[in-house]
Amino acid sequence: MTDFPSADFKNAVEKYAAPVTDPVDRERIRDVNTDPSRFYYWADEIEQYHSLSGSAVLSSGCSSGGCVQVFSERGASKAIGVEVDPALCELSKLRFQGWPGKNVQIDLYDGLTLPYEDQSVDVVSSLHVLEHTKDNRRYLSDIFRVLKPGGILFLDLPNRYYKMEQHTMYNYVHYVPKCIRDGLIAAILKLPISNTLSEGVRHRLNVLLDYHFPSPAQLIKMVESLSAEYKIEIEDALYHSPEKRRYRPHPMPYLSCRTRRYPSFRIVVRKLPNPVPAL
Numbered sequence: 001m002t003d004f005p006s007a008d009f010k011n012a013v014e015k016y017a018a019p020v021t022d023p024v025d026r027e028r029i030r031d032v033n034t035d036p037s038r039f040y041y042w043a044d045e046i047e048q049y050h051s052l053s054g055s056a057v058l059s060s061g062c063s064s065g066g067c068v069q070v071f072s073e074r075g076a077s078k079a080i081g082v083e084v085d086p087a088l089c090e091l092s093k094l095r096f097q098g099w100p101g102k103n104v105q106i107d108l109y110d111g112l113t114l115p116y117e118d119q120s121v122d123v124v125s126s127l128h129v130l131e132h133t134k135d136n137r138r139y140l141s142d143i144f145r146v147l148k149p150g151g152i153l154f155l156d157l158p159n160r161y162y163k164m165e166q167h168t169m170y171n172y173v174h175y176v177p178k179c180i181r182d183g184l185i186a187a188i189l190k191l192p193i194s195n196t197l198s199e200g201v202r203h204r205l206n207v208l209l210d211y212h213f214p215s216p217a218q219l220i221k222m223v224e225s226l227s228a229e230y231k232i233e234i235e236d237a238l239y240h241s242p243e244k245r246r247y248r249p250h251p252m253p254y255l256s257c258r259t260r261r262y263p264s265f266r267i268v269v270r271k272l273p274n275p276v277p278a279l
């Protein structure tokens with residue numbers, strides 16, 4: 001058998017990480033792209049709702065394909081990864097050079113219309129991707145289109161009520177409504193003094209720009225609004241890490257200490273199975 005992962009993949013990850021000047025960030029980028037072990041946890045969580053073995057599993061925002069590898073190891077009949085970033089898509093493809101698992105497929109797309117038939121996959125995993133999409137609602141809607149009846153969307157994202165914004169590690173910046181936040185950041189970046197900001201700070205401010213980050217309540221509302229179009233049902237909704245807490249609507253969620261305690265939020269949405277025809 002050919003070596004796995006291949007030398008080409010390892011070299012490509014090195015090249016991908018090379019432009020990052022901060023050595024700690026560079027090491028982290030190397031690690032997240034070469035070590036897929038964190039996805040075994042996710043696979044176990046998904047299997048509480050739907051078996052991976054024998055299923056067509058789509059990993060949305062698959063990055064360099066670690067999750068696709070784990071779903072393939074768990075016996076997916078087809079393990080598909082889809083990405084919007086061409087460099088990550090290429091890394092994903094390289095990962096599977098010499099991979100003994102069958103039926104792995106990696107695709108690049110525009111982030112809006114998945115290149116798959118209606119009702120063609122059993123499980124969609126979307127792990128910390130929604131907040132990076134151009135249009136949250138359209139992204140979800142297209143996932144429901146490709147889901148088979150009886151299939152699930154397993155979606156995890158940062159909890160907007162958690163006090164720290166987890167891509168920048170700044171507290172409370174994400175509580176500010178997007179239209180105000182984007183205006184403020186754009187104005188700061190235009191000021192002559194912004195040249196004195198460190199590369200790291202400028203990068204974090206840019207990350208926050210054009211970042212669509214729904215709160216749990218907004219996400220639930222969005223999914224519920226799509227149930228008019230697709231026969232879907234929210235099967236689970238919870239705050240988590242390390243322990244889990246079931247979602248309950250709260251009149252003032254940003255002010256509730258409980259909702260602010262958990263860094264992540266998850267929903268599991270099932271497309272309802274077709275009714276069995278009467279004999």
Ligand SMILES: C[S@@+](CC[C@H](N)C(=O)[O-])C[C@H]1O[C@@H](n2cnc3c(N)ncnc32)[C@H](O)[C@@H]1O
Nearest residue numbers: 060061062063083084085111127128129132133
């Ligand atoms: C924070 S990373 C998460 C990667 C991976 N899911 C994981 O858990 O390691 C977000 C990924 O989503 C991708 N992405 C952004 N918009 C997307 C979209 N509309 N559809 C699919 N992927 C998208 C980005 O290119 C990036 O690789």
